Amino acid sequence: MKSNELLKCPICSFSIAINMLELNCGNFDDSMLYQMVKVSACGQCGHVYNRLLPDEIVGLMKYYDEEYAPTNIGSTNQTGDRPGSNDKNTLRRYDRLYDVLSKYINIDVRVLDVGCAMGGFLDYLHAKDFKILFGIDPTPKYVDCAKLKGNYSIKLGSAESIPFADNSFDLLVLDQVLEHLVEPRKAFQEASRVLVDGGLFCIGVPDASRYDGTYFFDYYWFIMREHIQHFDFEHLKLMAEMQGFELVGFSKNETPMMSEKMILPNLNVIFRLTGKRSEIKVTKKCFSLTRKIKKYVANEFERLNEKKVLIHRLVESQRPLYAWGMGREFLYLYESAGLKKCAIAGLIDVNPYKQKIFTVAGKRIIPETVLKEATVDSVLIISAIAHVDAIKADLLKLGYKGEICTL
Ligand SMILES: [Zn+2]
Numbered sequence: 001m002k003s004n005e006l007l008k009c010p011i012c013s014f015s016i017a018i019n020m021l022e023l024n025c026g027n028f029d030d031s032m033l034y035q036m037v038k039v040s041a042c043g044q045c046g047h048v049y050n051r052l053l054p055d056e057i058v059g060l061m062k063y064y065d066e067e068y069a070p071t072n073i074g075s076t077n078q079t080g081d082r083p084g085s086n087d088k089n090t091l092r093r094y095d096r097l098y099d100v101l102s103k104y105i106n107i108d109v110r111v112l113d114v115g116c117a118m119g120g121f122l123d124y125l126h127a128k129d130f131k132i133l134f135g136i137d138p139t140p141k142y143v144d145c146a147k148l149k150g151n152y153s154i155k156l157g158s159a160e161s162i163p164f165a166d167n168s169f170d171l172l173v174l175d176q177v178l179e180h181l182v183e184p185r186k187a188f189q190e191a192s193r194v195l196v197d198g199g200l201f202c203i204g205v206p207d208a209s210r211y212d213g214t215y216f217f218d219y220y221w222f223i224m225r226e227h228i229q230h231f232d233f234e235h236l237k238l239m240a241e242m243q244g245f246e247l248v249g250f251s252k253n254e255t256p257m258m259s260e261k262m263i264l265p266n267l268n269v270i271f272r273l274t275g276k277r278s279e280i281k282v283t284k285k286c287f288s289l290t291r292k293i294k295k296y297v298a299n300e301f302e303r304l305n306e307k308k309v310l311i312h313r314l315v316e317s318q319r320p321l322y323a324w325g326m327g328r329e330f331l332y333l334y335e336s337a338g339l340k341k342c343a344i345a346g347l348i349d350v351n352p353y354k355q356k357i358f359t360v361a362g363k364r365i366i367p368e369t370v371l372k373e374a375t376v377d378s379v380l381i382i383s384a385i386a387h388v389d390a391i392k393a394d395l396l397k398l399g400y401k402g403e404i405c406t407l
Contacts, residue, residue, distance in 0.1 A: 007051050010184050010229060011239045012280050014044035017051070018290065021297050025223045025328065026335030028358040031067060032059040035335075037222050039230070041293065045238060046286040048208055048230040048293050057182055060226070061138075068226065069141040070353055073118070084117025084142065086124075093204075093255045093266065094124045097175060100251040100268050101202050107131065109170035112194065114159045114187070115177035119146030126151050136163065159187035167196045175204035178236075179227045188243035192273055201245055201271040205231045207252060209289055210265030212296035214254065217385050218303045221296075223332045232289045236269055241278045245271035258386035304337060307407050311338040314405075319377050320345035322402075324391055325384025326354050326365050333383060333407065334360065345378060346370045371400045378402035 008015045017040035027035050034056035041048050052060070072085075084090075107129045113121050116135030125133055136157035137143050146154045157163040159177055172191050178184050191201050208230035211221045221227065237247055248270040254263050311333070314321060321342040323330055326349040333339045340361065347365050349355065355365050371380065380395070380402055382388050388406055395404065 009042035009045060009047055010049055010182075011047045011235060011242070012042060012045045012282075014042050016043040017041060018043060020048065020290075020293055021219075021222060023219060023222060023332075024335045025225060026331030026333075028067070028326075028331070028360060029362065032062040033067065033225055034059055037225055039222055039293070039297075041290040045235065045280065045282050046290050047235045047238075048289055050225070050228040052182065052228060060182075060228075064139050064226075065141065069139045070357075071351065073141060073145060084115075084120045084137075084146070086118075086120045089256045089258075090120055091124070093175075093264065094121055096251060096253045096255055096266060097121075097173075097202070097204050097268050098124070098128075100249050100270060101171075101173075101200075104200055104248060104270060105171055110134075110168065111171045111173065112136065112162070112164065112169045113173045113175075114157075114162065115174065115180075116146055116154065117142045119149045119152065119154065121173060121175060122146070122152045123149060134164070134169070160190060161186075162190045162194050164194050166193050168194050169199060170196055171200045171202060173202045175202070176206075178203055179205050179229045179231060182228060184229055184239065185243065188239065188245065192244050192275065195273045197273060197275065199273045200248065201240070201273065202268070203236065203271070204266060204268045205229075205236065207265040207267035208232050209292050210252070212292060212299060214263040214265045215299075216262045217329050218307070219297075219300045219332070220329075223328045225328075230289075230293070231267070232292075233267060233269065234283070234285045235289065236267070238281065238286065240269075240271045242280060244273060244275045244277045246274050246276075248272045259389075261388075262386045307333065307337045310405075310407070311342065314379060315341045318343045319379050320375065320402075322346045322348060322371060322374060322378060322380045323383050324348040324368065324380060325382060325387065326351075326358065326360070327384065329385055330383035331360070333381075337407075339381070345374070349384075368394060368398065371395065371398045374400060374402050376401045380404050382406045 021039040023037050038051045040051050110132040113135045116137050122133045122135050133152040135154045138158040143156050155163050209232035250269040253266050257264050321344050347363050348368050349365050382391050
């Protein structure tokens with residue numbers, strides 16, 4: 001592949017795109033994840049996607065192995081929604097997916113869960129008496145984790161290269177996967193190869209047309225840089241029809257992720273393999289996504305400016321500053337909202353993997369017990385936005401004496 005091809009629209013290959021956003025999202029030291037997100041809208045079909053350079057794609061793949069998967073597996077919070085888990089909110093998401101899927105299948109179908117992560121959805125189907133269950137994942141740590149479940153055949157493999165023979169399955173599930181792919185078209189091509197004629201392709205993605213309606217944190221859906229495709233219903237359908245699939249059913253729903261405050265605008269769509277590829281059909285509806293994303297970006301810009309004002313005051317005062325929650329929200333605030341200029345006294349996270357491995361500008365990540373020693377003039381920023389209530393309860397127990405600030 002020529003390097004400039006990576007910049008073409010992943011749906012229609014058009015090479016002219018409108019720049020929607022460029023944002024510095026910050027990083028842990030030595031992270032392989034690309035730091036600057038560049039969001040574009042295709043000039044022909046209106047699909048919204050991140051433009052990545054070849055070395056940024058290589059880095060992203062390493063990031064999954066070295067940072068993303070071990071952090072998720074090592075997380076002490078198991079009530080939220082981690083990829084392919086059996087966590088409480090993940091099960092709620094499976095329920096919504098199954099609501100739409102169950103109308104079209106029976107328990108004898110041969111199922112492949114593509115990007116099965118820890119194998120949670122296979123467990124879910126197993127509990128509903130499905131018997132022929134396979135899973136693949138491109139991350140070795142997830143494959144090991146899913147294999148421990150014992151009931152299914154799990155292999156290393158990706159949506160873009162499925163390690164099974166032609167016509168092997170009646171149903172392919174691609175839940176919360178397509179938005180991660182550099183070349184989603186390949187996933188459709190592989191699906192049409194391994195599915196039998198008339199086989200079903202079940203897809204779950206965050207609905208980009210509803211990013212603006214489910215505010216959680218500034219630019220959240222763009223600082224989550226693992227998501228490089230931003231699909232809405234129109235573009236998912238457009239791509240499927242161009243690759244030989246027809247629409248069978250869909251559902252637009254909302255489920256909580258890491259907490260009840262953090263809502264996933266979920267889009268579940270079922271396609272059937274027909275093998276008849278259609279020409280590109282761009283309708284007016286395709287361009288409503290560009291308008292919605294423009295509005296979303298403008299609203300988030302306002303929010304960032306409000307935070308900059310608040311953080312500027314902290315910079316001026318040089319009060320000792322602690323931050324609790326070393327994730328994408330913190331890294332963005334550190335880099336783009338001015339937090340890096342503050343007098344940082346401690347970077348806190350309860351995840352043992354983060355404490356062991358990650359640093360920010362040379363500073364280690366430390367346990368919350370450091371706050372017992374914090375002085376009255378200190379400020380604590382709670383950057384683990386999903387866990388604000390739980391953290392406030394912990395602060396009472398720790399006897400933290402400084403000022404608490406939620407952004
Ligand atoms: Zn396009």
